[in-house]
Amino acid sequence: MTTPLLHVDNLQVEFKTRKGKALVLNGVDFELNAGETLCIVGESGCGKSMTALALLGLIPSPPGRVRDGRIVFNGENLLQATPARLREVRGNRISMIFQEPMTSLNPVFSVGDQIGESLRLHRGLDKAAARAQAIEMLRQVGIPAPERRVDEYPHQLSGGMRQRVMIAIALACQPDILIADEPTTALDVTVQAQIFDLLRELQREKGTAIILITHDMGAVSEMADRVIVMYAGRVIEQGSTAQVVNQPRHPYTQGLIECLPELGSSQHGARADLPEIAGVVPSIWELGTGCAFRERCPHAHARCASEVPPLIADGSGHTAACWLLEEAAHAAPALAA
Amino acid sequence: MNDLNPTSTPAADAPVLLRVTDLKVHFARPGGGLLRKPEVVKAVDGMSFDVKKGSTLAIVGESGSGKTTSALAVMRLAPITEGTVRLGDTDLAKLSESQMRDERRRLQIIFQDPYSSLNPRQRIGDAVRAPLDLMKIGTPAERDARVDELFRQVGLRPEQKHLFPHQFSGGQRQRINIARALATNPELVVCDEPVSALDIAIRAQILNLLVELQKKLGLTYLFISHDMAVVEHICDEIAVMYLGQIVERAPRKAFFGQPLHPYSVALMSAVPDLRGGRARAAARIKLSGDPPSPIAPPPGCRFAGRCPVAEPECAQALPPLVEVQKDHWVRCRRVEVVNGLAVAPLALPEIPAAALAA
Numbered sequence: 238m239t240t241p242l243l244h245v246d247n248l249q250v251e252f253k254t255r256k257g258k259a260l261v262l263n264g265v266d267f268e269l270n271a272g273e274t275l276c277i278v279g280e281s282g283c284g285k286s287m288t289a290l291a292l293l294g295l296i297p298s299p300p301g302r303v304r305d306g307r308i309v310f311n312g313e314n315l316l317q318a319t320p321a322r323l324r325e326v327r328g329n330r331i332s333m334i335f336q337e338p339m340t341s342l343n344p345v346f347s348v349g350d351q352i353g354e355s356l357r358l359h360r361g362l363d364k365a366a367a368r369a370q371a372i373e374m375l376r377q378v379g380i381p382a383p384e385r386r387v388d389e390y391p392h393q394l395s396g397g398m399r400q401r402v403m404i405a406i407a408l409a410c411q412p413d414i415l416i417a418d419e420p421t422t423a424l425d426v427t428v429q430a431q432i433f434d435l436l437r438e439l440q441r442e443k444g445t446a447i448i449l450i451t452h453d454m455g456a457v458s459e460m461a462d463r464v465i466v467m468y469a470g471r472v473i474e475q476g477s478t479a480q481v482v483n484q485p486r487h488p489y490t491q492g493l494i495e496c497l498p499e500l501g502s503s504q505h506g507a508r509a510d511l512p513e514i515a516g517v518v519p520s521i522w523e524l525g526t527g528c529a530f531r532e533r534c535p536h537a538h539a540r541c542a543s544e545v546p547p548l549i550a551d552g553s554g555h556t557a558a559c560w561l562l563e564e565a566a567h568a569a570p571a572l573a574a
Numbered sequence: 575m576n577d578l579n580p581t582s583t584p585a586a587d588a589p590v591l592l593r594v595t596d597l598k599v600h601f602a603r604p605g606g607g608l609l610r611k612p613e614v615v616k617a618v619d620g621m622s623f624d625v626k627k628g629s630t631l632a633i634v635g636e637s638g639s640g641k642t643t644s645a646l647a648v649m650r651l652a653p654i655t656e657g658t659v660r661l662g663d664t665d666l667a668k669l670s671e672s673q674m675r676d677e678r679r680r681l682q683i684i685f686q687d688p689y690s691s692l693n694p695r696q697r698i699g700d701a702v703r704a705p706l707d708l709m710k711i712g713t714p715a716e717r718d719a720r721v722d723e724l725f726r727q728v729g730l731r732p733e734q735k736h737l738f739p740h741q742f743s744g745g746q747r748q749r750i751n752i753a754r755a756l757a758t759n760p761e762l763v764v765c766d767e768p769v770s771a772l773d774i775a776i777r778a779q780i781l782n783l784l785v786e787l788q789k790k791l792g793l794t795y796l797f798i799s800h801d802m803a804v805v806e807h808i809c810d811e812i813a814v815m816y817l818g819q820i821v822e823r824a825p826r827k828a829f830f831g832q833p834l835h836p837y838s839v840a841l842m843s844a845v846p847d848l849r850g851g852r853a854r855a856a857a858r859i860k861l862s863g864d865p866p867s868p869i870a871p872p873p874g875c876r877f878a879g880r881c882p883v884a885e886p887e888c889a890q891a892l893p894p895l896v897e898v899q900k901d902h903w904v905r906c907r908r909v910e911v912v913n914g915l916a917v918a919p920l921a922l923p924e925i926p927a928a929a930l931a932a
Contacts, residue, residue, distance in 0.1 A: 280773040280774070280775060280776075281744075281773055395864050396637070397864065398864075425636040425637055425800060426636075426800065426802070426841065426844040426845055426846075427636065427840060427841065427844045427861045428636075428864075429844070429846075430844040430846075430855075430858055430860070430861075431860070431861075431862075433846070433855065434855070434858075434860070437855075452773060452774055453774075453846065454774070454848050455803075455845065455846030455847050455848055456846045458846065458847070458848050458850070458851040458854075459846045459850070459851050459852050459854060459855040460855075478851065482848060482851075492775065493774060493775060494848065496774060496775055496777070496778035497774065497778075497803065497848060498777075498778075498781070498801075498803040498804050498806065498807035498808075499803060499806075499807075499847075499848070499849075500802060500803050500806060500830075500842075500845060500847050501806075501830070502803075502806055502807055503806050503826045503827045503829075503830040503831070504827065504830065504831055508785070508807065510782050510785065510786075511778035511781055511782055511807065512778065513775075513778045513779050513782060514775040514778070517743045517745060517746070517776070518743075518773075
């Protein structure tokens with residue numbers, strides 16, 4: 238097996254609060270291979286954005302702190318890197334697109350300056366060369382008349398254009414990993430489709446690995462090679478897109494997929510109620526022992542309250558953290574395969 | 575929870591509760607200095623629709639298409655430049671401010687963002703009670719009883735009345751907003767993207783609640799959304815807006831069975847769906863560019879500049895909204911009627927069966 242580009246191992250992040258220490262990431266493990274797209278899905282507060290920030294060394298500290306774990310990128314543990322070394326990696330080898338293209342661009346600098354900044358910092362280009370390269374990046378992300386747009390300011394661009402500029406900034410140094418945190422949530426669907434096309438195309442050309450953070454299962458289905466489902470600070474299921482979307486194993490993932498309104502529902506019969514996942518995500522103070530999903534789970538039993546289920550593998554790379562799977566494996570080993 | 579309760583579709587002969595005719599909402603933008611002339615932003619530019627009592631009309635479109643502005647105008651929360659808004663027998667557009675105040679109990683709104691639409695310093699029981707107090711409905715004791723009843727109806731407990739909004743999750747806050755909107759027993763409820771700020775797992779809960787309340791109370795919804803799957807689930811009729819105008823209007827089954835306007839087709843094809851994955855994305859109809867400005871809309875069809883099947887004639891005159899099949903209206907000169915059946919100029923892309931079956 239080849240070494241993955243990125244290996245996250247037992248990542249734990251805690252925040253100091255008035256109520257005490259809150260463990261917002263509780264042992265997150267995953268791998269990312271070069272050139273693939275990994276989607277991280279889950280509800281707000283499950284830790285998906287925190288995972289992304291941890292990868293870039295951007296956990297606000299204090300009050301936040303990485304308590305334990307390793308983030309191994311190209312053989313180097315980023316958690317032990319010096320701030321200077323992290324600055325070399327960030328925006329250069331690993332870069333990020335944020336959710337809100339309006340607030341994540343600086344309103345008082347032209348888009349050319351903002352794209353050129355990382356080129357000047359990381360590549361040592363002079364101003365003219367950085368500007369020329371910025372124009373080239375704007376062209377690559379499909380902005381018409383890049384020679385004119387390069388001198389414009391964010392307020393002169395539409396939401397879709399701003400997100401393209403964000404992508405141009407993130408890709409300027411040809412990073413190995415692009416982290417996109419809900420990059421299309423603020424955009425219309427037709428613009429979202431353009432941005433997804435652009436990401437796929439750039440990935441094909443440059444071989445960038447993408448970590449896409451989203452809560453839209455439709456987006457997962459069309460973008461991801463592999464999927465991680467998070468719940469209350471832990472990875473609760475991971476596998477290939479086909480495995481997770483078509484045969485979800487964790488009751489939470491099953492609920493998440495079932496509760497989606499489906500396109501085409503008007504064509505077969507009368508309208509039915511949508512299946513619901515009862516209740517809400519427990520607050521971090523209510524987790525206690527056992528599986529964090531047990532209060533909402535239709536299959537919860539005694540063991541779920543006492544022990545946290547580990548990720549249970551099925552031999553095909555599809556894992557889920559649910560005791561039902563272990564019991565199923567014991568009851569009928571053939572079924573688990 | 576998962577049982578298949580067929581929703582009773584409102585009878586075709588149900589009376590019309592809301593009739594909007596040729597609604598226009600124009601905003602004047604003053605000129606600045608010598609060089610900038612005063613301009614008029616035509617946010618809603620000639621929009622007509624009916625909503626039958628007890629049914630849901632969904633208005634969909636992209637940001638800036640005028641869907642929220644038209645709903646606000648129906649509520650008289652945005653100034654009506656021209657046109658009529660009839661709720662039952664009353665033309666809301668003609669009422670004075672004080673007359674409108676009396677009519678407000680008949681129409682209420684649920685806003686998109688459950689965080690900013692509740693006053694953080696007001697106890698939620700008071701928030702739900704406020705409309706009753708303001709409109710002087712019932713005695714104080716009756717109002718208290720009404721608040722308890724509303725809490726139960728939306729799935730909250732009356733003893734939670736004394737809590738503040740920050741003690742609730744987004745989904746629960748949206749329940750509070752729904753209770754507040756229902757306080758005065760309105761006939762029409764405008765739902766402005768009521769679930770788009772919520773997590774997926776919570777969306778289903780709120781959508782089911784809205785459907786249940788509609789059945790129980792006979793509510794009429796004007797449902798604003800950009801999420802086609804949510805709209806397909808909840809609406810009885812749909813109106814698609816583009817740049818201030820309706821480009822297609824049809825009953826739910828007819829529209830989602832065969833959208834006719836090229837913009838509707840492109841919108842449908844842009845929605846990422848669980849089924850289909852990359853095959854679906856690859857087959858997608860690609861729209862280039864952004865919608866034109868509502869300040870100076872192009873003279874012909876407003877979608878012509880981005881339309882994959884536009885002809886030169888499309889850019890010359892604005893096509894009218896035509897009823898091409900029973901109750902199915904479309905604003906496109908390229909839609910033809912052959913043997914009584916409408917034919918879409920741009921078909922939804924076929925997605926390989928293998929990709930869907932997976």
